[in-house]
Amino acid sequence: MTSRINRSPDHSSSSSSADEDDRQDVFSLLMGVFDHDDEDDDDQDEISDEEIEVSSESGSPPRRSESEEIESSNNINNGGRAVIPFGLLPLLLPLLQAGFLRGPVAPPRPAVGPIPPLQVPPPPNAHGHVLSPSPTPTPTLHRRNVVPSHFLLKIESFASFSKASVTKYRSEFEAGGYKWEISIFPNGDKKNGGEDHISVFLRLIHTNLPIGWEVHAIFTFFLFDQIRDQYVTCQDNAKVLRFHAMKTKWGITKYIDLKTFNDGSNGYLVNGICSFGAEVFVVKNTIKGDHLSMIEDPIKCTHTWKVDAFSNITQDRYESEPFVGGDYIWKIVLYPDGFGEGKGTNISLFLKLDVSSLPPNSKLFVNYVLRLKHQVNGKDFEQTDNNLFLSSNGWGFRQFMSPPKLKQIENGFLLNDSCIIEAQFEVLGLIKQD
Known part of the structure; x- marks a missing residue:
């Protein structure tokens, strides 16, 4: 602990001149000790907490602020201050206890050492959890x-x-x-x-x-x-x-x-x-590409086909007359007794393209509706889909309608043994095969 020795001002009128002389003698004794050699400096580093600093001035110095005292304690031999060796402390302790010497006590010096490294936490992941390093994954066998x-x-x-x-x-x-x-x-x-x-x-x-x-x-x-x-x-x-x-x-x-x-x-x-x-x-690279050219304003085409004497049809497949829709030739195909999974349980309807009217290596992207007209109240029955037409097989619905539903008079689809089938479609685009 460091202390500054100041001349104490008179606090009582009863203080004797002998006391004043004793204090002067002490200061005269202390004024003779100032500098140390390098070896003493090394000792000073070891006993820095026990050093005592005194003023070299003969008079009582003014009181200093706490910050000034801290600065003074860190600057030894600055301004004529003397550094008292540890061996003189026994002589000074009675004076300190009697109140002859007093002064502010400097705060202890902070410990000097290496600055610990800054601990930076790993960055959080997207969910706010801290990610810890993971070991190299073992390959799966x-x-x-x-x-x-x-x-x-x-x-x-x-x-x-x-x-x-x-x-x-x-x-x-x-x-x-x-x-x-x-x-x-x-x-x-x-x-x-x-x-x-x-x-x-x-x-x-x-x-x-x-x-x-x-x-x-x-x-x-x-x-x-x-x-x-x-x-x-x-x-x-x-x-x-x-x-x-x-x-x-x-x-x-x-x-x-x-x-x-x-x-x-x-x-x-x-x-x-x-x-x-x-x-x-x-x-193997066997890919074949399509180039689709969409038609900005596709034309809707509608064709109506009336099938008479429906109960007398004996063929499995019945086709309408060819008709023109857009720039292509089409037909409507009827299977009265069904086709594929609709065989025996449904009638099947298809829209067929005449491929002879289609340019080579081309396909048509078509949206179509196949409709069975209600001949009484106009509540038609229809199904719709879209597909690519590129062969003569056609596209449609294998399970379009059951025969009992078709033949019931009150449903209005078969009137006087005739039914009316309508195909409505629009060509949305032309596909060229690369």
Whole structure:
């Protein structure tokens, strides 16, 4: 604890001149001690809490504010102040207790040490929860009993193979109409970060392929588990790989770590023997595109067909006369006893396009309504749909209406053994096939 020694002003008129002389003698004694050598400075660092500071002035200095006292205690030998060694404290304690010496006590110096690092919490996720670091996920193993379709390699004395001067084993095979080369690195492709792993790569041998060629394939590599008699792969998702002139090789730098592979309990390496397999399935590009041109103001076409002597119809299929709708030729087709799943339980109605009126490699996008007219009160029965018309089969409804409902006179659909069928449609667009 540091204290400042000030001359105490007279507090009582009864103070004797002898007391004043004693105080002057003390200050005279203390004024002779000022600086210390380096060794004393080291001691000062150790006993800083026990140092006492006094003023070198002979008179009583004015009282200082607390902030000034703190600053003074941190600036030793500034302004002629003396630093009193610890050994003089026994001489000064009686004077302090008697009230001869007094002064404000400086607050203790703060402890000096390294500033602790700022603890920044991890950012919250979208739900406000703090995310903790998660370990690297273990790859999922997929097992099967079926032998790989395109490539098998059995290696005896794998330890000798991995210690040999060669870094990889290469072999060729065919799959999907192409020739492929598989490369296996028993100690990993170290140039690309595959240390302590088995690396495997697949290359398309692109001889005699046309300019601008491109092949898409799914590549799967297998290890044989000799204990469980299963083929294992750790490829979680089968991805379609794109091979072309600028990219003829794909692979897996870290397929499986050597520690796992060499562990005999896993069944991959048993008595120095291991087996690998591969499959390559080429994705054939057979896509055909459509180009739809929508018609801004489609024209609605309506055609009415009256069927007389309905009860005398004996044909399974009955067609209307051809009629023109838009720029195309159409027919209405009736199956009195039903067609398909409507056979024997419903009448079936269809709208048929005459494909001879359709341009080559074209289709029509049509919205249509097939309607059975109510000949009494106009409450017609209808069904609607839309489809692409590209053949002469037509589109419609196999289960349009049951015969009992059609034949009941009160329903108004069959009057005087005649019914009226109406087709209403609009061509919404023309599709050209690429």
